[in-house]
Amino acid sequence: MTKALLLLNMPENLRNKFHSKLARAFPTVNFALVDNVADVDRHLADAEILMTHGPYLSTRADHVLGHMPNLRWVQGTGTGMDNIIDRPSLPAHVQVTNMRGAHGPQMSEAAIASMLALSRNIPRSIRNQDKHAWQRWLPGIIHGKTVGILGIGVIAEALAPRCKALGMTVVGFSSSPREVTGFDRMHAMSELGEIIAQLDFLVLLTPYSKATHHIVNREVLMGMKQGSCLVNxxxxxxxxxxxxxxALDDGPVSGAALDVFATEPLPGDHRFWSMENVIITCHMGGLTDDYDLQALPIIETNLRHYLDGKPDRMINIVRGGT
Known part of the structure; x- marks a missing residue:
């Protein structure tokens, strides 16, 4: 029997949906469900399929990938494949696929919700509600503002028209600039430093790689427009x-909405937790209560092709096997 390891560090009801629906659809496959990478070792030796997300592997990525002698295919449950595709322990023969195209609606809503919350200072209202404190101030609006989107893929293509519908000017930054519906203009990523002072919001959607490591550095942050906001x-x-x-303490950045962090979970003593101009969400921008309805059609299509011995017919191939 084919064995698939589902390492899904997502809310319990959602990971259980993944497991139960896949088990019903593919009775000849043994699906092992694990929610914590620390508990996967007993499943590594005989699993030939790994379904997971790079951040779920955390610092054990090389250990996991290097101890799966029968691994033939990795199905990413997210779009970004960092901490999988870039790991030296991933054998060359392993095919890799992802969830490209499944995150446009929720990521767009997360970006817009972040901009609205920062502009209207919603966290301050919530803190005041907790204290039963009646305070009023002048909220900002995003209508008429300029948003820069760093990383132009399927998600950015979904986000840009939504921003336009809210009256925003939309500027894109891409490694391969091209005309895309919903964008007022497009720039190369290398031009970010030159354009950054024109932006009221900077939304980060770019994949993580050596090329994008700290692409938003001190120079970029200190060059941002006074009162501008960052959404990562x-x-x-x-x-x-x-x-x-x-930049949040002393520089031009007035607020940040952060869904992702260099270390996850974010350590309890990290400064971000106590900063009133920072909104923290816990790497959930790509998730929804019905994410299984978005993701499973892709997974099921690929699993059928895999079981039929036709991996070349899979969709969202990031790297073909050998």
Missing amino acids: LARGGVVDEAALIN
Whole structure:
């Protein structure tokens, strides 16, 4: 019997949906469900399929990938494949697929919710509600503001028209600039430093790699427009977090909404937790209460092709096997 390891560090009801629906659809496959990478060792030796997300592997990625002698296919449950595709322990013969195209709606809503919350200072209202404190101030609006989106893929293509519908000017930054519906103009990523002072919001969606490590560095952050805000839905490593703290304390950045961090879970003593101009969400921008309905059609299609011995027919292939 084919064995698949499902390492899914997501809310219990959602991971159980993944497991039960896949088990019903593929009775000839043994699906082992694990929610913590620390508990996977007993499943590594005989699993030939791994379904997971790079951040779920945490610091044990090389250990896991290097101790799966029968591994033939990795199905990512997210779009970004960092901490999987870039690990030296991933054998060359292993095929890798992802969830490209499944996150546009929820990531767009997460970005817009973040901009609205920062603009209207919703966290202050919630803190005041906890204290039964009646205070009023002048909220900002995002209508008429300029948003820069760093990383132009399927998610950015979904987000841009939504921002336009809210009256925003939309500027894109891409490794391969091209005309995309919903964007007023497009720039190369290398131009970020030159354009950054024109932006009211900077939304990060770029994949994490050596090329994008700390692409939002001190120079970029200190060059941002006075009163501007940062939204990170990409990966923590894209931002120099120490430089961001300085920019939030003393620089031009008035607020940040952060869904991803260099270390996850975010350590309890991290400065971000106590900063009133920072909104923290726990790497959940790509998740929804019905994410199984978005993700499982992709997984099931690929699993059928795998079991039929036709891996070349899989969709969302990031790297073909050998």
